[in-house]
Structure formats: C-alpha cells, structure tokens
Amino acid sequence: MPAHEPAPVHIVIGGGVVGAATASALTARGEHVVLVEQHGRGHDRGSSHGATRIFRQGYSDAEYVALTTRALALWDALETRTGKRLLDRTGAVDHGRPEVVDAIAAALTDAGIPHEMLTPEQAGERWPGIAFEGHVLAHASAGRIRSAEAIEVFLSLAEATSLADFRFDTRVTGIEDHGDELTVSTSDGARMRTRSVIAATGSWAPTLVGDLLERRGARLPAVRVTQEQPAHFPSHLPDAAWPSFVHWAEGDDVYGLLTPGEGVKVGFHGTGPVVDPDHRDSTPVPAEAERLQAYVARYVPGVDASRPTFISCLYDTTPDEDFVIDRRGPLTVATGFSGHGFKFAPLLGEMLADLALGGAPHPRFALVR
Structure with a gap:
C-alpha cells in the first residue's frame, strides 16, 4: 500500500x-x-x-x-x-421577448450600467448578421x-x-x-x-x-448533466460585425458569439440530452442539429447555416x-x-x-x- x-x-x-x-x-x-x-x-x-x-x-x-x-x-x-x-469588448445584444429584455434593462438601470434600447430595424442596421425581433437591448461593457x-x-x-x-x-x-x-x-x-x-x-x-x-x-x-451541441458557422461578415448575442425566443433561448478563425458559435441554452459525463460519445443529436440549422438560417443571416461544425460540451445545471x-x-x-x-x-x-x-x-x- x-x-x-x-x-x-x-x-x-x-x-x-x-x-x-x-x-x-x-x-x-x-x-x-x-x-x-x-x-x-x-x-x-x-x-x-x-x-x-x-x-x-x-x-x-x-x-x-x-x-x-x-x-x-x-x-x-x-x-x-x-x-x-x-x-x-465587442458589446452584447439581447433581443426577443419584451418582458425579459425589459427586465434586463431595469436591472442594468438600477446598477448604473450604460445600455441602450433599439428597435429591431435599428439593431439590424448596426449588426446586419443578426435578424432581431421584439425588444432589443445593447450594452458595451460586454464581449x-x-x-x-x-x-x-x-x-x-x-x-x-x-x-x-x-x-x-x-x-x-x-x-x-x-x-x-x-x-x-x-x-x-x-x-x-x-x-x-x-x-x-x-x-x-x-x-x-x-x-x-x-x-x-x-x-x-438535483444537478442535471447534459451534453450540449452548439456549432460554429462560417461568417459572411468581418469579425468586427459580431457582438455577443442572446435571443430570448419563444421556446428555447439561444446564444451566439464569434470565435475568430472558427466562425460564429450559436447554440440553444441547456436543451441537450442527459448524459453520464464519463460515458458520452459527443455525437450531435440529428433532430437537434437540424433544428439549430433552421434557427440559424432564419435568425443569423450573416453566416452559412448549411456548414456547421458541431461542438460537444457539458452543462451541470441546477x-x-x-x-x-x-x-x-x-x-x-x-x-x-x-x-x-x-x-x-x-x-x-x-x-x-x-x-x-x-x-x-x-x-x-x-x-x-
């Protein structure tokens, strides 16, 4: 011994x-x-x-x-x-469900953190790689x-x-x-x-x-361990065109950001299958892969939705x-x-x-x- x-x-x-x-x-x-x-x-x-x-x-x-x-x-x-x-410091943009975006705006206001509210049209002009909906909030301290x-x-x-x-x-x-x-x-x-x-x-x-x-x-x-499968998509735009972003969508929330040299990473938040962290194959779930590509084709026009490079990572969620x-x-x-x-x-x-x-x-x- x-x-x-x-x-x-x-x-x-x-x-x-x-x-x-x-x-x-x-x-x-x-x-x-x-x-x-x-x-x-x-x-x-x-x-x-x-x-x-x-x-x-x-x-x-x-x-x-x-x-x-x-x-x-x-x-x-x-x-x-x-x-x-x-x-x-690329800045970040939240858009989608008004009750969520407005609550974020109120919290940032209370904390004295500078931010601005935009219409989807204004946001689209500033960041043409993203299709915005609902209320839109941007804050520059993010990235x-x-x-x-x-x-x-x-x-x-x-x-x-x-x-x-x-x-x-x-x-x-x-x-x-x-x-x-x-x-x-x-x-x-x-x-x-x-x-x-x-x-x-x-x-x-x-x-x-x-x-x-x-x-x-x-x-x-009850910590829920899931295998998430975001993907990188090739960008049509220069790197400076991409803020980090969160879409508070009807259904599953979505996040995205540029990874320089790899593309724009987009993923659903916490929707993957439950796994044993020691025994997982890192293979994307086909239906979820198709759903992510369909989302990207609609809401992230600045990338090529047909060419994903999938990533596998773990969430430990309470x-x-x-x-x-x-x-x-x-x-x-x-x-x-x-x-x-x-x-x-x-x-x-x-x-x-x-x-x-x-x-x-x-x-x-x-x-x-």
Whole structure:
C-alpha cells in the first residue's frame, strides 16, 4: 500500500476554469496547492474548453448583475497583471421577448450600467448578421472572453509562485472522511491527507462528493448533466460585425458569439440530452442539429447555416440555474454553473479561496441543509 504523501495545504480537484482560478487565487495568497485533473491540461471533456465564452452583464437579477461587475473588475485586473488581452469588448445584444429584455434593462438601470434600447430595424442596421425581433437591448461593457487563454493564464500564475503541484491525467479514485481531514486517493497510487479539499468538478460533483456531503448533513441540488451541441458557422461578415448575442425566443433561448478563425458559435441554452459525463460519445443529436440549422438560417443571416461544425460540451445545471459554492468541514464544493459560469471565473476563484480559508459562503449559493 502506498504511503501517505506529506499533507498539502489544499487539494483542488478539477483543472477547468474554476479549479484553475481557485489554484491561482490560493497560491497568490501564499497557500500551497495540489491540483488534480483526471484529463490532460486544457482538455475538451468538460465545460471549460474552447476558444471563446460570452461575457455579459445582461441579467434581470440584481445579484447576478452585481457579480458581473465584480467579475469584470477582476478580469481587468488580470489583464493588467499579465499584460494579456483576455476580454474583447465587442458589446452584447439581447433581443426577443419584451418582458425579459425589459427586465434586463431595469436591472442594468438600477446598477448604473450604460445600455441602450433599439428597435429591431435599428439593431439590424448596426449588426446586419443578426435578424432581431421584439425588444432589443445593447450594452458595451460586454464581449468575448478568450477562454482557453484565460485557463492557461490562471494555471501559469499558480505555477509561477512555485506553490502549485499539478497532476494532470490523474483521476481521484476515493475520498475518505476523517472528520477534520480528508484523504484523497488518486489513480497513480497517491494518498494525500489534508484539511482542505476544493472539489471544482462541475458535472462530476454529484458522484464524487454527493454522498460525502450528505453524511455531513448537506445535500447538493438535483444537478442535471447534459451534453450540449452548439456549432460554429462560417461568417459572411468581418469579425468586427459580431457582438455577443442572446435571443430570448419563444421556446428555447439561444446564444451566439464569434470565435475568430472558427466562425460564429450559436447554440440553444441547456436543451441537450442527459448524459453520464464519463460515458458520452459527443455525437450531435440529428433532430437537434437540424433544428439549430433552421434557427440559424432564419435568425443569423450573416453566416452559412448549411456548414456547421458541431461542438460537444457539458452543462451541470441546477433547478434554478444558481451556482453551488459552499463548504462543509474540510470539503469545499463548486458545481451547478448551468452554462453561465465562465464569465465569473476570477471571482469564483476568489470566492472558493475565501471559503477554503474559513470564510462564509455567499448565502444564495449555499448548500441545502
């Protein structure tokens, strides 16, 4: 039986954007971290991969609007610190159902975030690649995160401190509960005992830590793990013609943004089939692929709807689409990012570092007792 390794201060499980941001935040505070990731560095098996993600402040919920403002300040600080461009300010446009768009406008007004309301005709003149309907709202503080680069920045910052030990292609095979400490066993035979484990495991959280949390008197919400299938479509227009966009449509909501060099990514929000994250084939559902192409042909005239390149990614969605960020004893958990978590990455890293060091959780994201 392999001997226990010297106890690390923190074990971060998961090397996606949340785990990477947490490792960066902890090492920046002088804390030692072992990061364990079952796949390779920058892998495409979870929710974080790909070159772009949307940054937008367009929520109708005041708490989330406030969180976007805090996250934006941290993205700006990260760019200043590293000298790297991570957020392209393309602006973002919301259109569709008036009750939704108007609620977003009210929340942005209350938060003092500049925005403008347009008619569909005005919006179409400004952004001819999109066919607008209903009410239209634009805000300039939004844009496109260089997501793959962002993950690498977080990892590199942690590495640069010499306080981080990265173990990629290493699976957690068990977590033993000793009260104030946990022992994490991994596929390479290591057994690490520690007072702080941060499970930033997204879609894998229910199976990895669900039972442990229940034994500690808390439970995860019903996290629904789905395989989503957005696609890139070749653009007829220059890159500068594309804002990030959300269509609050009758039926399923749709998001889109340009990925430079790949096309315009368009996808339905959270409509994919339920899957086991360890056993999925990443094959598009034909009927859904056809439905997406039909949508794009109607509402995104600036691309070639007949030439999609499909993408496969995971959503870990809670019933109310709120995040789960909380701690029980030596275990901190992060899951349920519901397809809208990436924009908050540097803030999530700070929040998880705070929790791991004894801070209080955000009440909205606390576990159910």
